[in-house]
Amino acid sequence: MQPLLYDNTLDTLFMVWWSTFYAVLFGVPAGVLLHLTARGAILQNVVVNKVLGAIVNVGRSFPFLILIVVLIPFTRLLVGVSIGPTGAVVPLAIAAIPFFARLVEAALREVDHGLVEAAQAMGGGTWTIVFKVLLPQALPALVAAVTTTVIQLIGYSAIAGAVGGGGLGNLAYTYGYQQYETSLMITTVVELILLVTVVQLLGDLVVRRLARRGTRPSSVVRVGLRRARTEEPAAVTEAA
Amino acid sequence: MTEFPVITTTGLTKVYRSGDRDVTALDGVDLHVREGEVYGVIGQSGAGKSTLIRCLNLLERPTSGTVTVAGQELTSIAGRGKRAGARLRAARSHIGMVFQHFNLLSSRTVQDNVELPLEILKVDRRERSRKALELLDLVGLADKAKAYPAQLSGGQKQRVGIARALAGDPKVLLSDEATSALDPETTRSILTLLRDLNRQLGLTIVLITHEMDVVKTICDSAALMKNGRVVEQGTVAELLATPGSELARELFPVGGEPSADDRTVVDVTFHGSAATRPVISELARTYNVDISILGAAMDTVGGKQIGRMRIELPGRFEENVVPIGFLREQGLQVDVAEVADTADAADLTIPAPAAQLQKEGAK
Numbered sequence: 033m034q035p036l037l038y039d040n041t042l043d044t045l046f047m048v049w050w051s052t053f054y055a056v057l058f059g060v061p062a063g064v065l066l067h068l069t070a071r072g073a074i075l076q077n078v079v080v081n082k083v084l085g086a087i088v089n090v091g092r093s094f095p096f097l098i099l100i101v102v103l104i105p106f107t108r109l110l111v112g113v114s115i116g117p118t119g120a121v122v123p124l125a126i127a128a129i130p131f132f133a134r135l136v137e138a139a140l141r142e143v144d145h146g147l148v149e150a151a152q153a154m155g156g157g158t159w160t161i162v163f164k165v166l167l168p169q170a171l172p173a174l175v176a177a178v179t180t181t182v183i184q185l186i187g188y189s190a191i192a193g194a195v196g197g198g199g200l201g202n203l204a205y206t207y208g209y210q211q212y213e214t215s216l217m218i219t220t221v222v223e224l225i226l227l228v229t230v231v232q233l234l235g236d237l238v239v240r241r242l243a244r245r246g247t248r249p250s251s252v253v254r255v256g257l258r259r260a261r262t263e264e265p266a267a268v269t270e271a272a
Numbered sequence: 273m274t275e276f277p278v279i280t281t282t283g284l285t286k287v288y289r290s291g292d293r294d295v296t297a298l299d300g301v302d303l304h305v306r307e308g309e310v311y312g313v314i315g316q317s318g319a320g321k322s323t324l325i326r327c328l329n330l331l332e333r334p335t336s337g338t339v340t341v342a343g344q345e346l347t348s349i350a351g352r353g354k355r356a357g358a359r360l361r362a363a364r365s366h367i368g369m370v371f372q373h374f375n376l377l378s379s380r381t382v383q384d385n386v387e388l389p390l391e392i393l394k395v396d397r398r399e400r401s402r403k404a405l406e407l408l409d410l411v412g413l414a415d416k417a418k419a420y421p422a423q424l425s426g427g428q429k430q431r432v433g434i435a436r437a438l439a440g441d442p443k444v445l446l447s448d449e450a451t452s453a454l455d456p457e458t459t460r461s462i463l464t465l466l467r468d469l470n471r472q473l474g475l476t477i478v479l480i481t482h483e484m485d486v487v488k489t490i491c492d493s494a495a496l497m498k499n500g501r502v503v504e505q506g507t508v509a510e511l512l513a514t515p516g517s518e519l520a521r522e523l524f525p526v527g528g529e530p531s532a533d534d535r536t537v538v539d540v541t542f543h544g545s546a547a548t549r550p551v552i553s554e555l556a557r558t559y560n561v562d563i564s565i566l567g568a569a570m571d572t573v574g575g576k577q578i579g580r581m582r583i584e585l586p587g588r589f590e591e592n593v594v595p596i597g598f599l600r601e602q603g604l605q606v607d608v609a610e611v612a613d614t615a616d617a618a619d620l621t622i623p624a625p626a627a628q629l630q631k632e633g634a635k
Binding site for chain 1: 362
């Protein structure tokens, strides 16, 4: 039973890792493009914005189970198989890209437009604005978006597992549910809970580190909770 | 300061479409800013001054009209699209701009913020660092290079903003309400810094503000904006010399009520050469009249006194035609104040020849 749990955990991590990788790889450009082509933005382009927005919306409205089925031919074309962890990465990534793109768009929207103007006033072009202003300034929000996406993908991977994708979802379904191995099912669920918790905690930690840049000199890191709390408003006004 | 115009706008107009209504933010603005001067644009919020300054580096594209900065007509190199082409970007990198809310990147240290314009100019790393530290030294923040903006006070942040604006060696600095988010004392120190930079570097500064004090403290010239139009503009001395100038009245406000009914209250405006002579005591001695000063707002600029003074002469206006004529002869501008409406000195000027005649008669 132990090797079974170990192998399937690795499968889940494999699926989540690669689908997150592709979600970020394609979601960041898509989100940036959505942001830049919006009305009043620096590359305002109604057609591109509407078309991209529509694709994202369609991608996001598909129930994941249906998406897997619909994508079977495409998956087979792309990676040669449509089942197993490798086959599951394709629908997982396809589901995560539009999801992540919207989160990126929202994160970029939070960047103060004054900063974009300052960069423009310095003679900065689109490249400068994206890579030196928007993305670095939105980094804490982007990390939070990755965290949310990873957790979403852990959930989706369990569904993918149940339809032949392998991983913890598959384990819980085939052994735990279909073969009445309740203890195995509970173990799997607990492991998923732990996984999600750890990802969230790690994500929060990184976000806090990034968001607090400069609000707390490294020499006073050891100061207790009270001090940290009094510094919170400063960080908030700065973000505003 | 030279006569060479470093910023000129002609017929600058900006119309915003909001829904199906057109809102005119700028309505044919002709601005002339001379090299090396500090030029203040003042007006209430909604007067169009923010749109105006943002049109000077084409952050805002004017609907019509031209903008020329340092001999380059920006409106002709801008192209038609919303995107800034390479030539406009190159021109912008030599026009500094500071903002009300500083607009520093919280993700970068102070030094890296100052280096950003240099990165855009593709200056190499070592030179960037040297220049940024030099600029931080210039604004008095050499010790804060490694700090993040969040660790600085408002005044310090604006100093970083100024250092950043100077990184491209601009001829012109645009200041968009740079002191409006600061307390009075910090405002003063930032204005002093701007004044010093203006003198040391020969930097031309255009600033917009809603605070008359800012104009009074550092501006050589000023423009008053109302409803998208420049209603008055000129050097402070020129404005003072303009009868009925609203800006002059705001810059040098005088108040004070007459002590009795049969008194003549006049507002005397000092500008130019007469202001170096003790005109008031000359008047008192020559005509043997008692003069009380009800209010005065005077400044000494370049050794010359400029400003306004409200004085009271005994007797009604008819009895004081001669002393008033004397003041006019000294090259001063004299407006008889409407007693009932002290804030708005009426422009009751008697024709100079008539005063001359009466003066002859008195002799």
